[in-house]
Amino acid sequence: MNKIVRQRYPVEKLPADLRDGLPAGRTVTVTVEESEPPSKEKLLHLLEEARKADPIPDDPVERIRALRDEDD
Template identity: 45%
Template structure:
């Protein structure tokens, strides 16, 4: 995993959305880390570990574990309805 750290970085050089709440003229420390991607093997190992040691999880933690789905709500509803309707 790559990690970049910049100390004493001028607030003026930050993108607008990151400058919010910071005073002009200040300096900040910026840390940028690449998000790790789970492959199928490590995902299965992580799921097995969670199942063997169950602990309450927040919805945010669950979504982070599962990762992006790349499916809109409408697509999901269409798939579910198609599965449900195939039994009619």
């Protein structure tokens, strides 16, 4: 995981959304850390949870019929 630290960084150089509430003419310490992407196991778990919440029929014809009949 990468991490970048800039000390005494001018507030004026910050993006507008990060400048809000900070006084002009001051300096800040900026720390940027790379987020760790979710593991394969975590993604599979999330997919399984999503399928449990809204199961998709295995048969494509059955799925199309279910979608078609949804409006009735």
